[in-house]
Amino acid sequence: MDKRLIRAAAIIIIAILIAAVYFIKNEGSISLVQETIDENAGVLQSGRESLEIHSFSPDMITSSETPMIIVIGEDYCQPCLRMMPDLEELHRAHDDISIRYIDLGENKEAAAYFPIRVTPTIAVFEENGKPFRPSEDEPLSYILYSDRNTGEHVMTIHEGYLTREELEALIEEVVSD
Numbered sequence: 001m002d003k004r005l006i007r008a009a010a011i012i013i014i015a016i017l018i019a020a021v022y023f024i025k026n027e028g029s030i031s032l033v034q035e036t037i038d039e040n041a042g043v044l045q046s047g048r049e050s051l052e053i054h055s056f057s058p059d060m061i062t063s064s065e066t067p068m069i070i071v072i073g074e075d076y077c078q079p080c081l082r083m084m085p086d087l088e089e090l091h092r093a094h095d096d097i098s099i100r101y102i103d104l105g106e107n108k109e110a111a112a113y114f115p116i117r118v119t120p121t122i123a124v125f126e127e128n129g130k131p132f133r134p135s136e137d138e139p140l141s142y143i144l145y146s147d148r149n150t151g152e153h154v155m156t157i158h159e160g161y162l163t164r165e166e167l168e169a170l171i172e173e174v175v176s177d
Contacts, residue, residue, distance in 0.1 A: 051091045053102045056110040060100075062129035067174045068098040069167075070114075070123040075105055077119040079161035086164040096175050115145060115157060122158040124174060132156045132174055140166060 053060065053070075061068060071087060073080030084101070091099040102110045104119070114123055124132035124142075131153050134142050140162070145155040162170065 049098065049100070051088055051099065051101050053100050053110075054106060056102055056107045056113070058113055058129075061125055064098055064125070064129065065127055066096060066098050067127060067132070067177075068100065068123075068125045068129075069170065069174065070100045070102060070125075071120050072102045072104060072110060072114055072116060072123065073120045075103055080120045083120060083161060083167075086167055090164075090167060090171065094171060094175075097171055099171075115143075115155070118159045120159075120161060122162065122170075124156045124158065124170065126174065126177060132177070135173065138173060140170065 061070070071080070071083065073083075075081075087099055087101055104111050104116065114121060124134075126132050131144070133144070133153065134140070134156065140158055143157045143159065144153055145157065146152060147154050158170075
């Protein structure tokens with residue numbers, strides 16, 4: 001009876017190992033298929049910039065001919081992950097504003113440039129990198145950063161998660177300025 005129990009346990013362990021190998025292999029191929037789909041979607045956008053910034057430089061902001069919303073997050077940030085589908089859809093839907101995402105894990109330069117206290121941090125700029133100045137009746141809360149020496153307004157930041165509706169309202173206000 002003891003031998004039967006040992007054999008049954010060995011068979012179960014082998015079955016679990018086979019299943020684990022199967023799922024690991026298939027997970028990789030699913031990931032590869034998704035990467036191919038994402039790359040093709042990028043090509044179909046006919047020259048539009050990718051949502052994700054892989055190599056940040058401040059020139060990206062100052063050389064933008066359209067207003068820009070930059071969402072700064074991390075790959076383990078749950079609010080950032082919840083915002084991604086909306087950011088992707090809004091990025092594809094709006095030609096009048098540049099919506100971009102920076103992963104701090106991949107972009108140490110961005111962490112040095114932006115005042116990051118929480119993720120997501122959302123930086124908002126008008127054309128050519130001019131800091132967005134929200135209207136008095138704007139329902140979202142912003143932090144307006146100024147240059148220490150000159151007092152000049154240099155950056156407008158919103159800290160924290162935004163719903164789809166809040167993102168749409170932000171886009172509307174930035175574009176209408």
